[in-house]
Amino acid sequence: MICVIVRAVPDLVEGLEIEEREVKPYRYMANELDEYAVEHAVNLKEKYGERVEVVGIANEDAYDEIDEFLYMAIAKGADKAYKVLIPRTTNYKIVDAMSEFLKKFDIIMTGTLAVDEFYGVFGAIVADKLNYPYVGGVKGIDLDGDFAIVKKELGGGAYLVLKVKKPAVFGILSLEKPPRYVPFSKLRSIMKTAEIEELRFDIEEESLDVRFIEPPKPEVEFIDGTPEEIAEKLADIIKGLVT
C-alpha cells in the first residue's frame, strides 16, 4: 500500500506578506513535487493495482485550501484521502506524531523538496523515524516483488537505478510523462461525492524563530551598445569573475 504525503505550501504566484517575525502567505496550494508523487503512485496503481492513500498536511490557514488538491488526487486515481491539521512546529514533531499511522504503508512518497523546505529533509526525516531506507531525487519508480526499482536523478541527464527493499520512503523530484489533467467537471463531481477523512494526531507545538534579514542589494550595471559591444563587455566581466 502506498502513502503519498501532500504538504500545503504558500502559493508564490499570489505572493507573501513578509513581516519582521512572520511570513504570511495570501493563499496556499499543494507542493508541486508532492503532486508529482501522487502521479507516480497512481501510475503504480494502474500498473500493479496498488492501493494509494494520500495524506494532506496543512496548518490552520491552509486547512480548507488543501481539500481541492486532495480531491484532485482522488480524481487522478487515489483511493483515499486524509488530512491532518498541523500546529506551528517542526517537521520532526509532525513526523514523530504520525509515525505509527505511517507504519501501515510499505511505500511512502513525498516531494524531495517543498517551496518552504529547500533542505530536502522531510522524506529523510520520515525514513529516519520509521527506520526505512530513503531515496531522494527520484524520477521513476517501478515495483518488483519485495523491491522497488527507482531511478534517482544525478543531473546532466544521468540517473542511477537502485533496487530498494520495501518498506521504503521516496522523495520525488520529477516525472517521466506529463501530469494527468483533471477536467473541471470531473473535479467538481469528485468534490460532491468523495470524502476526506480528518486524522487527529497529538502534534507537539514548537515555536520557530523567524527573522527577516534584508538581502544585500546586488550591484546592477546596464550595458549599452551594439550586440557585439555588449557581448564583448559581458565577456570581459565574465573573464574578470573567473580569474
Next chain:
Amino acid sequence: MNPCIQCGVCSGSCPYGSSLDFTPRMLVLMSNLNEIKFTDTIWLCSSCYLCTFRCPSRIRITDEILPRIREIALEREVPEELSRTLTNIMRYGNPFGLPQRERIGWTNELEFEVPILEDTKKTDVLFIPGCYGSYHSRCREVTKTIARLFNIMGVDFAVLRGERCIGDHCRLLGEFGLFEDLAMKNVKLFNRYEFNKIVTPDAHVFNSLKNEYPKFGFSYNVLHHSQFFAENIDNFEFEKLDYKVTYHDPCFLGRWNGEFESSRKILEKIGVELVEMKRNRENALCCGGGGGGIWLDSLVRSKVKERLSERRVKEAYELGVDVIVTSCILDIPMFEDAVKVLGLDIKVMDISEIMMEALR
C-alpha cells in the same frame, strides 16, 4: 447523427489537413459511428472554422464535433503545455499563472487614470482586454493604445479588476466544465455593475461574449474594438501614413462573425495603401492561435513543417508590404514570433496602433 455526405471539403480546406492523423472528414465519420480513435493531432486544430464554413451539410465541426472528441481526450494524455495552461486558468483565472491583482497592472503604465468599474459601479463602455491584453507584455501595448484612444475620444469607459479568463479557448478545447465555471463567474461580476456596451480587442473574447455567454443569461451589446473605432471614425483627424499595408482577417471576427469591413474602413480613412492577401475575408488563413493553438507551440512545431503564422506572414511579405495590420490581439504575438523565426523585415500592428500613429 449528423448529415455528413463524406465529401471531404472539410479535409481539403483544413490548413493543417496534411499533418493530421485523422482529417476532419474522418473525425466526423468516427463521431457518427461512435468509434473514436485518439491521437495527439486532435490538438492541432486552431479552430479557424474553414471546415465548418465550407461544409455543404452545415455540420459544426469546429465548435461541436471536435470539442466533443477533445473533451474525451482531455481525460487521456494531454500535452504538458496544455495541461499546465488549463490548470493555471482553473486556479488563477488566466493562462499565464499570474496573480489576479496583476490583471489591471497595465493601467499604472498610463499617463492618465483608468476608471475601475468595481469602484465607479457605472460606465458607458466596459473595456475587456482579455487575458492576453491584460498580461502579455506586447499585447498590453495594444491595450494601452486602445485606452489612450478612448481617452482622446472622451469615452466614458472602465475596466474590471475581477475579470477572469472569458474561456473561449477552453470551450474549443472541450473543457466545457471550466468554460461554464468561468462564464458563470464573469456573468455574476458583470451583473453587479451598470454599463451600456462591452468593447474588446480579442476576437475570441468578442465571440464568446456575443454568442456563448447569452446561454448563461448574459446579453449585452458587445463590440469589437475595430467596430467601435469604425463607428466613431469621424471623430478622428488622421495624417496620411506612407505605408503599404495588408490586413489579416481574424477567423473569429471575420469568418465566424461576419465582420470584415470595420478595419478596412479605418485603414481607408487613414489613407494607407491597402493590398489584399491572396486569401482574404472568408478565405483568410488562420494565425494558428485559436482553439488553444497559442498554448501548444511545441506540439505544433513537432507535427507540422511550417506553422500557420509563418505561412501567413510569408503571404503578407510576398506582397511587399511594410505592415501586417490585424485586429485580434492574439495575432500580434503569433505573427511577431513568426516574423522573428523567418527573419523577415515586416511590422505587425494592431488596427488601434496604426490609428494612433496616424493621429494628427
